[in-house]
Amino acid sequence: MTTSTVERGRATPAPTATSSKARHEDRAALGFLAPFVVLYLLLIIGPAIYGLVMSFFNTSLVKPGLSSFAGLGNYAGALSSSDFWSSLWHTIWFTILTTPPLIVLAFVLALLADRFARGRWFFRLAFFAPYVMPSAVVALIWLWLYTPGLGLLEKGLGLIGITAPNWLGDPAWAMPSLALTTVWWTLGFNFVLYLAGLQEISRELYEAASIDGASPWQQIRYITIPLLGRTTTLVAVLQVIASLKVFDQMYIMTSGGPNFTTRSVLQYVYDEGFTNFRVGYASAVSMLFFLVVLAVSAVWFRLVQGQEKEV
Amino acid sequence: MMKESAGSGLPGHAGAALSRRGLLRGAAGFAGLGALTSLTGCSSSALSGLTTSRETAGSVEYWNLFGGGDGVRMQDMEQGFQKSHPGVGLSAVTFAWGNPYYTKLSLATIGQKPPDVAVAHLTRMKSLVAAGLVQELSQQELAAAGLTADKFSRRPWEAGLVGGKVYAIPLDTHPFVMFYNTDVCKKAGLLAEDGSLAPLNSPDAFRNALSKAKAVTGVTGATLAITNEIPTPWRIFQCFYSQLGGQMLAQEGTEVTIDDAKALQVLQFLRSLTAQGLIPPALDYQGSIATFANGDAGFFFQGEWEISTFQTAKMPFGMTLFPNVFGGDKYAVQADSHTLLVPRQPTDDPAQRQRALQFIRSMLDQSKTWAEGGHIPAWLPYRDTPEYKQLRPQSNYATADAAAVYDPEGWYSGSGSNFEIVTGSSIGAVLSGQLTPQAGLAQMRTKLQALASTPSPI
Numbered sequence: 001m002t003t004s005t006v007e008r009g010r011a012t013p014a015p016t017a018t019s020s021k022a023r024h025e026d027r028a029a030l031g032f033l034a035p036f037v038v039l040y041l042l043l044i045i046g047p048a049i050y051g052l053v054m055s056f057f058n059t060s061l062v063k064p065g066l067s068s069f070a071g072l073g074n075y076a077g078a079l080s081s082s083d084f085w086s087s088l089w090h091t092i093w094f095t096i097l098t099t100p101p102l103i104v105l106a107f108v109l110a111l112l113a114d115r116f117a118r119g120r121w122f123f124r125l126a127f128f129a130p131y132v133m134p135s136a137v138v139a140l141i142w143l144w145l146y147t148p149g150l151g152l153l154e155k156g157l158g159l160i161g162i163t164a165p166n167w168l169g170d171p172a173w174a175m176p177s178l179a180l181t182t183v184w185w186t187l188g189f190n191f192v193l194y195l196a197g198l199q200e201i202s203r204e205l206y207e208a209a210s211i212d213g214a215s216p217w218q219q220i221r222y223i224t225i226p227l228l229g230r231t232t233t234l235v236a237v238l239q240v241i242a243s244l245k246v247f248d249q250m251y252i253m254t255s256g257g258p259n260f261t262t263r264s265v266l267q268y269v270y271d272e273g274f275t276n277f278r279v280g281y282a283s284a285v286s287m288l289f290f291l292v293v294l295a296v297s298a299v300w301f302r303l304v305q306g307q308e309k310e311v
Numbered sequence: 312m313m314k315e316s317a318g319s320g321l322p323g324h325a326g327a328a329l330s331r332r333g334l335l336r337g338a339a340g341f342a343g344l345g346a347l348t349s350l351t352g353c354s355s356s357a358l359s360g361l362t363t364s365r366e367t368a369g370s371v372e373y374w375n376l377f378g379g380g381d382g383v384r385m386q387d388m389e390q391g392f393q394k395s396h397p398g399v400g401l402s403a404v405t406f407a408w409g410n411p412y413y414t415k416l417s418l419a420t421i422g423q424k425p426p427d428v429a430v431a432h433l434t435r436m437k438s439l440v441a442a443g444l445v446q447e448l449s450q451q452e453l454a455a456a457g458l459t460a461d462k463f464s465r466r467p468w469e470a471g472l473v474g475g476k477v478y479a480i481p482l483d484t485h486p487f488v489m490f491y492n493t494d495v496c497k498k499a500g501l502l503a504e505d506g507s508l509a510p511l512n513s514p515d516a517f518r519n520a521l522s523k524a525k526a527v528t529g530v531t532g533a534t535l536a537i538t539n540e541i542p543t544p545w546r547i548f549q550c551f552y553s554q555l556g557g558q559m560l561a562q563e564g565t566e567v568t569i570d571d572a573k574a575l576q577v578l579q580f581l582r583s584l585t586a587q588g589l590i591p592p593a594l595d596y597q598g599s600i601a602t603f604a605n606g607d608a609g610f611f612f613q614g615e616w617e618i619s620t621f622q623t624a625k626m627p628f629g630m631t632l633f634p635n636v637f638g639g640d641k642y643a644v645q646a647d648s649h650t651l652l653v654p655r656q657p658t659d660d661p662a663q664r665q666r667a668l669q670f671i672r673s674m675l676d677q678s679k680t681w682a683e684g685g686h687i688p689a690w691l692p693y694r695d696t697p698e699y700k701q702l703r704p705q706s707n708y709a710t711a712d713a714a715a716v717y718d719p720e721g722w723y724s725g726s727g728s729n730f731e732i733v734t735g736s737s738i739g740a741v742l743s744g745q746l747t748p749q750a751g752l753a754q755m756r757t758k759l760q761a762l763a764s765t766p767s768p769i
Contacts, residue, residue: 061768062444063421168595169743257540258538275727276723
């Protein structure tokens with residue numbers, strides 16, 4: 001999916017060269033690809049197939065082998081489990097909360113940073129820096145910011161007379177708080193993509209537009225946004241997939257709490273597979289989630305792609 | 312996680328170029344690492360994970376899950392072993408506490424690369440035994456190493472037997488205890504003349520003490536980790552609930568036997584404490600420690616392992632048994648024990664096992680170091696000494712080991728288990744006021760019932 005985004009932009013090379021030379025190049029390409037392909041097969045495709053097989057068995061973490069055949073029992077169990085559905089909703093809720101700000105904010109900040117001819121490197125660094133941090137570090141920093149009674153956010157808001165909510169302890173606030181942390185953390189990635197896209201846009205277009213009397217707002221609306229369409233497609237699709245994969249922040253900051261209200265579907269998989277030893281069942285949940293991600297991505301991709309063509 | 316994890320596939324030309332270069336660099340680094348380890352000749356676990364056999368001759372490989380103050384003490388004890396057994400090599404590996412540790416231990420044992428000795432909580436050791444991952448220790452070899460039943464506190468020793476057989480040697484008992492700020496309690500008039508805390512052996516005495524402490528600090532009476540915390544709400548509930556004589560599970564976890572009246576009584580009592588502002592309903596683990604360490608609370612409820620935290624903070628504090636609020640003349644307290652066990656080995660090597668038992672014995676012989684960290688030693692040759700009795704405040708709560716109530720048996724139960732996640736989440740929601748005691752109880756029962764009716768994967 002993601003690769004097709006990129007390849008669409010390239011023209012397909014015409015089959016002009018002699019076939020023997022083409023074959024030679026193919027072999028060279030394969031040779032260069034081999035290290036990646038081997039690792040990919042070994043570490044991604046292999047385990048995924050094994051996971052699919054396990055999902056039909058009562059596989060246990062503490063027993064060797066696949067154990068007894070379960071048929072579709074694991075799938076039926078997951079689909080009838082309220083824990084599965086609620087965790088799936090939490091993942092989707094998180095995606096809904098994080099995707100729009102991570103696209104819009106990244107775009108706005110890139111637009112602002114792009115105005116600086118000098119010192120652009122500073123903004124690029126400043127916005128990208130959090131993204132470089134490991135999830136555990138980000139989680140710990142924000143845990144301290146959110147800590148009830150002692151946290152910086154609570155004290156800070158208190159100074160200006162606002163009573164802070166119990167960020168991670170209140171079921172209504174826990175997910176938005178996690179989303180806020182995530183936006184701060186991963187904004188830089190989309191920001192850099194947008195900034196790169198902005199720099200690709202020829203200055204002459206703006207010059208021409210301003211000679212024709214276009215206001216800055218009109219320039220953004222009719223030049224920048226349409227020409228960034230491809231970047232937006234990329235950012236949007238990547239963002240939805242990344243948000244659906246959420247695990248670390250919840251695992252470290254709330255352990256899925258308070259009272260399971262932030263347990264994402266991946267944490268449900270973890271809880272069942274590693275805490276309850278039910279790897280077969282956990283694999284079935286993973287497969288179901290895989291289907292959801294596939295469906296969401298396909299629909300989303302079509303949607304964004306369609307819009308891009310309209311423009 | 313998010314975008315940096317493998318498989319998300321960084322797109323675009325830049326991404327492809329980056330990952331190719333990164334891959335080459337990674338590969339070079341890996342080769343370099345291999346060369347380095349083989350050059351220095353140390354059998355690091357990274358290298359042994361890649362080869363098929365492990366260098367075991369004359370050495371002990373030991374896995375544990377101790378961090379923080381416990382981790383430092385354990386390292387001292389490992390050094391103690393190396394001093395007393397200079398001929399035996401020791402490679403000790405520490406993993407993150409809880410499930411990550413038990414997962415690795417199980418998988419390594421199934422994959423025929425177990426360590427020679429491993430730590431396990433008594434309540435988790437049972438599932439490991441049920442899964443056939445633990446070596447039984449015979450009477451002869453135990454006797455040869457001097458590890459006989461009469462040398463251990465009765466409760467942890469007997470609680471650790473499976474079908475009357477010995478699989479694990481208890482190192483300690485670690486109960487839920489009460490920490491108190493001696494300055495605050497003195498000002499509140501809660502200390503007896505000899506400086507000890509007057510007993511809080513009824514709901515009213517307990518509540519009174521907390522409100523008096525609150526009057527002194529002006530902030531709160533006691534602190535308890537509730538926000539983003541799973542085990543602590545379960546632990547305090549279990550203390551009160553088992554004092555009432557309540558049971559959670561029966562038939563090895565296949566039956567949920569919650570006594571609704573008793574559970575409700577405890578949940579209502581706990582909720583009344585947070586509702587009346589005697590315990591803040593929204594403090595996380597670090598916050599509960601910090602608030603108590605700042606002197607803003609008279610009491611703090613947690614496992615005894617937090618002793619080093621307050622010693623480091625140089626604050627005036629004491630520790631004692633968790634109050635017997637509901638038990639009358641029979642005391643009960645939530646606890647667990649650290650045990651040492653020998654995972655099932657792919658090949659039976661008596662010499663290797665003997666070294667393992669020597670190591671276990673050496674750990675027990677250093678019970679003093681361990682006890683200073685707060686844990687009640689299970690090893691009577693130290694526990695019965697006057698030296699331990701004078702170790703304050705650690706020995707104040709030494710009798711908790713005989714009254715220890717372990718998490719109920721069941722494949723999904725034990726320290727850090729789903730049982731604790733389910734119960735702790737429900738109780739936490741009651742404590743913070745998100746669920747009524749009735750709703751919390753109903754949720755706990757429903758979720759436990761789902762686990763109880765799931766066939767054991769072990």
